[in-house]
Amino acid sequence: MSAKEASRSVLHVDLDAFFVSVERVLDPRLCGRPVVVGGPVEGRGVVAAASYEARQFGVHSAMPMGQAMRLCPDLVRINATPGIYARASKAVFDLLGSYTPIVEKVSVDEAYLDLSGTEHLFGRALDAADHMRKEVKERLRLDLTVGVSRNRLVSKVASGFAKPHGLFDVRPGQEPRFFAPLPVKVLPGIGPVTQKRLRDFHIDQLGTLADTDGWFLEDVFGRYGRSMRRRAKGEDETPVCPPWEKAARKSIGHERTFAEDTDDVQILRGRLQRMLEKCCGELREKGLLARTMSIKVRYADFATETRDATLPRPSDHDLEWWELAGPLLERVLKKRRTLVRLVGVRFSGLERGFWQGGLFEEGRVVQHGRLAVIDRMRAKYGEKSVRTQNAYTMTFYANGEKDMVIDMKRAKAAASE
Numbered sequence: 355m356s357a358k359e360a361s362r363s364v365l366h367v368d369l370d371a372f373f374v375s376v377e378r379v380l381d382p383r384l385c386g387r388p389v390v391v392g393g394p395v396e397g398r399g400v401v402a403a404a405s406y407e408a409r410q411f412g413v414h415s416a417m418p419m420g421q422a423m424r425l426c427p428d429l430v431r432i433n434a435t436p437g438i439y440a441r442a443s444k445a446v447f448d449l450l451g452s453y454t455p456i457v458e459k460v461s462v463d464e465a466y467l468d469l470s471g472t473e474h475l476f477g478r479a480l481d482a483a484d485h486m487r488k489e490v491k492e493r494l495r496l497d498l499t500v501g502v503s504r505n506r507l508v509s510k511v512a513s514g515f516a517k518p519h520g521l522f523d524v525r526p527g528q529e530p531r532f533f534a535p536l537p538v539k540v541l542p543g544i545g546p547v548t549q550k551r552l553r554d555f556h557i558d559q560l561g562t563l564a565d566t567d568g569w570f571l572e573d574v575f576g577r578y579g580r581s582m583r584r585r586a587k588g589e590d591e592t593p594v595c596p597p598w599e600k601a602a603r604k605s606i607g608h609e610r611t612f613a614e615d616t617d618d619v620q621i622l623r624g625r626l627q628r629m630l631e632k633c634c635g636e637l638r639e640k641g642l643l644a645r646t647m648s649i650k651v652r653y654a655d656f657a658t659e660t661r662d663a664t665l666p667r668p669s670d671h672d673l674e675w676w677e678l679a680g681p682l683l684e685r686v687l688k689k690r691r692t693l694v695r696l697v698g699v700r701f702s703g704l705e706r707g708f709w710q711g712g713l714f715e716e717g718r719v720v721q722h723g724r725l726a727v728i729d730r731m732r733a734k735y736g737e738k739s740v741r742t743q744n745a746y747t748m749t750f751y752a753n754g755e756k757d758m759v760i761d762m763k764r765a766k767a768a769a770s771e
């Protein structure tokens with residue numbers, strides 16, 4: 355474990371009986387009673403969420419409503435209120451986001467937070483977690499359970515341990531001791547099948563699993579054997595992954611099939627440039643930069659060619675990419691054998707950030723502030739309202755007609771005359 359991992363603070367937060375709790379905020383008379391949210395028996399409804407009072411009768415989510423009613427005759431059933439849970443969830447996540455930007459939402463009522471490095475703002479992770487719970491309770495009247503440790507796995511198990519409306523922290527180094535007496539099924543990833551297999555070998559508790567020889571587990575469970583043993587000791591290095599990092603693992607791209615196959619270079623260039631501009635607009639909107647661009651050309655006979663290009667520094671800038679994409683397309687088309695049916699462009703190697711380059715290269719490329727204006731114009735007046743021909747020339751369109759051409763070189767020359 356690196357020093358950085360040893361000093362991490364990861365929280366697992368989980369709202370208690372979330373749908374029911376939201377309904378109780380709207381109607382406090384439901385408090386203290388066995389309540390479920392879900393469809394009626396007649397409509398073959400199932401339990402979407404159950405209050406802890408209902409759970410005492412053995413009612414749980416995904417149970418058919420008829421069965422829940424039989425288990426608990428005094429059960430109060432409420433229809434789900436559309437939209438309200440998502441709004442409540444957003445309010446909670448907005449609040450959590452004020453503690454750290456590194457929030458990985460797992461579901462509508464559950465998330466991981468990485469608080470590493472926020473000590474100067476909120477003190478110890480445990481104090482921050484306590485503060486967070488009080489704030490959610492006071493401002494949103496919802497109960498939040500929090501598990502605190504230095505990794506996701508232990509925090510997840512700790513919050514399950516602390517439920518409902520609790521807080522549980524596992525100090526660094528105490529993970530194996532916390533895990534040892536717990537049944538193996540609390541470990542995420544150990545399902546009924548693995549559980550049964552482990553029981554065959556008299557491995558019922560995590561402590562036993564942690565003490566079992568690695569080679570044996572590997573022999574029985576293959577490559578998961580060893581990682582299972584590490585996890586049984588409370589070791590986990592999976593980072594908390596906020597949405598922008600998830601996005602960074604993916605790519606952004608567009609492709610279009612022509613209504614009619616073509617070999618008109620102007621049409622092909624125009625289409626590719628529009629898609630490239632669209633992709634770059636999406637990158638800017640999501641606050642991402644791309645390192646690699648691939649262009650794709652598919653011919654009428656379905657043969658497909660792709661070409662990659664990489665910039666020395668990642669960019670979300672139309673023209674920086676177009677300077678590469680234009681020549682790349684021409685090189686592909688030189689080998690053209692037949693008509694083209696599709697062109698596409700895709701950006702990958704995405705990372706969080708905004709375009710930094712060219713700040714001191716006035717005039718060479720369209721400045722970023724101007725790109726933001728173009729994005730806004732396209733959002734308001736449609737994608738075809740502005741076209742950038744090259745580094746200096748922009749054309750504005752109104753109702754599909756060319757309205758105005760701005761040539762920066764000429765404008766500059768005119769201004770200095």
Ligand SMILES: [Mg+2]
Binds near residue numbers: 463
């Ligand atoms: Mg929950």
